[in-house]
Amino acid sequence: MFGKRDSDGGGLKRKGQAAPTPVQTAPQPGEPEPTAPQQSSQPVRVENPAQAAEQVKKVVEAPKVRPPKPQEPVKPVVVETRSEEYYRTKSNIYNALIDTIDLGQLAQLDPGEAREEIGDIVREIIAIKNVVLSIAEQEKLLQDICNDVLGYGPLEPLLERDDIADIMVNGAGQVFIEVEGKVQLTNVRFRDNSQLMNICQRIVSQVGRRVDESSPICDARLADGSRVNVISNPLSIDGPALTIRKFKKDKLTMNNLVEFKSISPEGAKVLSIIGASRCNVLISGGTGSGKTTLLNCMTAFIEEDERVITCEDAAELQLQQPHVVRLETRPPNLEGSGEITMRDLVRNCLRMRPERIIVGEVRGPEAFDLLQAMNTGHDGSMGTLHANTPREALSRLESMITMGGFNLPSRTIREMICGSIDVIIQAARLRDGSRRITHITEVLGMEGDVVITQDLFVYEVEGEDADGKILGRHKSTGIARPAFWDRARYYGREGELAAALDAAAD
Ligand SMILES: Nc1ncnc2c1ncn2[C@@H]1O[C@H](COP(=O)(O)OP(=O)(O)OP(=O)(O)O)[C@@H](O)[C@H]1O
Numbered sequence: 417m418f419g420k421r422d423s424d425g426g427g428l429k430r431k432g433q434a435a436p437t438p439v440q441t442a443p444q445p446g447e448p449e450p451t452a453p454q455q456s457s458q459p460v461r462v463e464n465p466a467q468a469a470e471q472v473k474k475v476v477e478a479p480k481v482r483p484p485k486p487q488e489p490v491k492p493v494v495v496e497t498r499s500e501e502y503y504r505t506k507s508n509i510y511n512a513l514i515d516t517i518d519l520g521q522l523a524q525l526d527p528g529e530a531r532e533e534i535g536d537i538v539r540e541i542i543a544i545k546n547v548v549l550s551i552a553e554q555e556k557l558l559q560d561i562c563n564d565v566l567g568y569g570p571l572e573p574l575l576e577r578d579d580i581a582d583i584m585v586n587g588a589g590q591v592f593i594e595v596e597g598k599v600q601l602t603n604v605r606f607r608d609n610s611q612l613m614n615i616c617q618r619i620v621s622q623v624g625r626r627v628d629e630s631s632p633i634c635d636a637r638l639a640d641g642s643r644v645n646v647i648s649n650p651l652s653i654d655g656p657a658l659t660i661r662k663f664k665k666d667k668l669t670m671n672n673l674v675e676f677k678s679i680s681p682e683g684a685k686v687l688s689i690i691g692a693s694r695c696n697v698l699i700s701g702g703t704g705s706g707k708t709t710l711l712n713c714m715t716a717f718i719e720e721d722e723r724v725i726t727c728e729d730a731a732e733l734q735l736q737q738p739h740v741v742r743l744e745t746r747p748p749n750l751e752g753s754g755e756i757t758m759r760d761l762v763r764n765c766l767r768m769r770p771e772r773i774i775v776g777e778v779r780g781p782e783a784f785d786l787l788q789a790m791n792t793g794h795d796g797s798m799g800t801l802h803a804n805t806p807r808e809a810l811s812r813l814e815s816m817i818t819m820g821g822f823n824l825p826s827r828t829i830r831e832m833i834c835g836s837i838d839v840i841i842q843a844a845r846l847r848d849g850s851r852r853i854t855h856i857t858e859v860l861g862m863e864g865d866v867v868i869t870q871d872l873f874v875y876e877v878e879g880e881d882a883d884g885k886i887l888g889r890h891k892s893t894g895i896a897r898p899a900f901w902d903r904a905r906y907y908g909r910e911g912e913l914a915a916a917l918d919a920a921a922d
C-alpha cells in the first residue's frame with residue numbers, strides 16, 4: 417500500500433544528490449568487509465574541481481588521532497573508602513555473627529526486623545570483643561554486614577547508583593563498572609569467591625533458578641529489572657563471573673539522545689515520523705551500543721490505541737502505552753526441558769491479534785517469523801540485532817534465516833527482507849565511550865540479486881579534541897523524498913517530514 421512496497425522504490429532527489437547505494441547482502445569474494453560505521457556509503461557530491469580535490473583529500477585523510485599514550489598502570493576508581501584494617505575487623509565480626517545467628521529464622525523476618533536483629537547482635541559482639549570503633553564506623557560496619565547477610569554485599573553501593581550502566585565482576589578480587597561509556601576498574605571486592613558465589617546464588621534464586629557446578633550458566637533479573645548473567649566454575653576459571661546490565665530507572669528518551677548529541681534534532685524528528693508512520697524498523701548495533709535504549713525511544717511514537725506485543729529474553733523495554741502485552745522467553749529447566757524460545761513467542765504473537773510486534777533482540781530463526789509478520793499486516797514492527805553496519809545487518813538477517821534451516825533460495829530470502837524492512841537504524845559506541853546513531857538507512861528494493869539501500873542520515877567523524885572526545889556531525893545525504901514518503905503522507909506527517917529533511921539539508 418505504501419512506499420517501496422508499491423512504488424518504484426526510488427524517492428525524488430535533490431540536484432546533485434547521491435544515487436541509492438546497491439548493497440549485496442552477502443559480501444562478494446575478495447571484497448573487503450566494511451569497517452568504519454561512521455563512514456557514509458554515499459558517494460561524495462562534487463560541485464567544482466577545487467572542492468572535489470578538497471573532498472577527496474578529506475575522505476583519504478584519516479581523522480587526526482593522537483598518538484597512543486604510554487601505558488600506565490590502571491588505578492581503580494574508589495567506590496568504597498575502607499582500609500585493610502577495616503576489612504579484617506569486619507571479617508572477624510561477620511564470622512562471629514554467622515556462628516551466633518540462625519539464618520533460617522532470620523529469613524522469616526521482614527528486612528527491617530532482620531536489620532534490627534543483626535544490629536543488636538553486632539553491637540554485642542563489638543562490646544564483647546572490645547573492638548574500638550567510632551559511632552560512624554560502627555554504623556558503616558553494620559550497614560556492610562547487613563548488605564552481606566541480607567542483600568548483595570559489596571555490590572550494594574554500585575547497585576544504588578543510577579549512573580552505572582554495567583557492573584562486571586571477574587572473580588572476588590576484580591569489579592569493573594561502565595560509567596558514561598567508559599569501563600573502569602573499582603576498588604570494590606568480595607571476601608572470597610565463595611562470598612561472591614553466595615551472592616550470585618541469592619540473585620538467581622529470586623527468579624527460581626540455581627547456579628552451581630552442574631548448571632554453571634544462568635540468566636536472571638534483579639528485582640529492579642536489571643539483567644544478570646552468571647557463569648561459574650568449572651567454566652569460569654578465575655572464580656564466578658557476574659555481569660549486570662543496570663536497569664535505568666529513568667529510561668533515556670529521544671530528547672535525551674538529542675541532548676547527548678547521539679542524533680541531531682532533525683534526525684530525531686525523522687525517527688519520530690518513521691515510528692509514527694508504522695515503518696518496519698530494524699535497529700542494528702554492537703554490544704552495549706544502545707540498541708535497546710533506541711528501540712525503547714522508538715516505541716514512544718506508537719499511538720495509544722495500538723495493540724503492541726513485546727517479546728524479549730529479559731524484559732527491558734518500558735512501553736508507556738496502555739495496550740501492551742509483554743512476553744519473555746524461558747530457558748530449559750535442570751532436566752533440559754520446558755524451554756520457550758524467541759521463535760515460539762513470535763509465532764504465538766501472531767495468534768494474539770497484534771498490531772505491532774516488538775522483538776527485543778533477533779538472534780536466530782525467529783528472524784523468519786518476524787519478517788513474515790512485518791509482511792502480513794503488522795506494520796510498524798521493530799527489532800534489534802547485533803551488526804556493525806546496516807549492510808552487515810541485512811546479511812546477518814539473511815544468514816539467520818539460512819541457518820534456521822529454512823530451505824529457501826538466497827534470492828527469495830532477500831526479497832522477503834526487502835518486502836519487510838523499511839528502515840535500518842545503526843547505533844554505535846565510539847571509542848571515546850560516546851554513543852551515536854551513525855546511519856538512518858532505507859531499504860529500497862532489489863536490483864537483480866542485490867538489495868538496494870539509501871542512507872538518509874550518516875554520522876561523520878571529523879577528528880578528536882584535546883580530551884580524546886570524538887568530534888563529528890550528523891549529515892543529511894540530501895534525500896528530499898524518502899521511500900516512506902507515502903506512508904508519512906497517509907499518517908498526515910509529510911509536512912513535518914519535508915520540513916525536517918529541508919532543515920537537515922541546510
Ligand atoms: N545515546 C546514549 N547516550 C548515553 N548513554 C546511552 C545511550 N544509549 C544507551 N545508553 C546507555 O548505554 C547502556 C547500554 O544501552 P543498551 O542496553 O540500550 O545497549 P544494547 O545495545 O541494547 O546492549 P546489549 O547488546 O547488551 O543488549 C545503558 O546503560 C544505556 O542507558
Ligand SMILES: [Mg+2]
Pocket residue numbers: 707708709777
Ligand atoms: Mg539490548
